[in-house]
Amino acid sequence: AEPEPMEYVRVCDAYGTGYFYIPGTETCLKVGGRVRFDVQAANSYVANSDLGWRTKSRAExxxxxxxxxxxxxxxxxxxxxxxxxGTYNDGVHTTTSLIAANIQLAGFTVGLADSAYTVFTNYAGDIINDDVISYGGFEVNQITYNYDGGNGFKAVVSVEDARLARNGTDVWGNARYVDDDNYKVNVVGGLGYSTGAFGFSVVGGYDSHAEEGAIKARLDGTFGNITAFLMGAWSTDGDTTNAFAPGDTYGPWGDWAVWGG
Structure with missing residues (x-):
């Protein structure tokens, strides 16, 4: 019998770089990942910390x-x-996380992804540790619609899993949460416009359990080889936290917070 012809992997460039056709199908696949190793001296979040060395390895x-x-x-x-x-170094303290698992079609995203409140304003700078002052939520189940007008105008509407119900506050004023069985959801909406050199976006979120929320705006600019941004947010209750005003390392960040880079 004649041998079956071998089908080599074909490059799929319709959806960006890195995709290839799964043999025998019209579906394209991209595989990637990274490995990161951290060495930490003391504790960056505690004044006058003397914890010594800590190490951490990450694979994605x-x-x-x-x-x-x-x-x-x-x-x-x-x-x-x-x-x-590496603090434990006993071979059993490996934690596994599902960061994203979603489906995208015709502007809709359904499943697990970072909150639209965080993504729409493009997080808060392209750095590793941008979490000293929290600027929104991350992994959450959602149904989101993103509109791209093709002329610089964009918009987003999202319904997100509220997950937990608020149950008072702790000694720092942070909201405490417990599991519940109601049907509440969090809501996000935003508008944005960008040109070649400048961009502006504003997004708001409402936490249905806390019955509070936040509004955040970001301005981006490109000046030759320099790119810069300024972002500010207002919380409806600066004395407590909610899903869209998570606070900072020491508790709620008050009525206002500002980021820049």
Whole structure:
């Protein structure tokens, strides 16, 4: 019998770099990941800390798929993370996290992803540790619609899993949460516009359990080889925290918070 012809992997460039066709299908796949090793001296979040050395190793795996439909590209995203804290060094303190698991089609994103309140303003700078003053939520189940007008105008509407119900506050004024069985959801909405050199976006979120929320705005600019941004947020109750005004290392960040870079 004649041998079957071998089908080599073909590059799929319709959805960006890194994709290839899964043999025998019209579905494209992209595989990626990273490994990171941290060495920490003392504790960056505690004044006059003398904890000494700490180490941490992290591995992440990225899987993205894409295929064409009559409604546009159908995409999926999976991000998994594995962390090992060297403080224990006993071989069993590896934590596993599912960072993203979502489906995207015709502007809709359903599943696990960072909160639209955080993503719409492009987080808070491209640095590793941007969490001293929290600027929104991260991994959350959601149903989100992103609109891109193709002329610089964009908009977002999102319904997100509220997950937990508020149950008072702790000694620092942070909200305490417990599991509940009601049907509340958090809501996010935002508008933005960008040109080649400047961009502006504003987004708001309402925490249905805390019955509070926050509004955040960001201004971006490009000046030759320099890019800069300024972002500010207002909390409806600066004495407590909510899903969209999570506070800082020491508790609520008050009525206002500002970021820049």
């Amino acid at each position: 795996i990225y899987l993205d798929s894409a295929s064409d439909t009559e409604y546009g590209p159908l995409k999926t995203q999976i991000v998994t993370r594995f962390d090992f804290d």
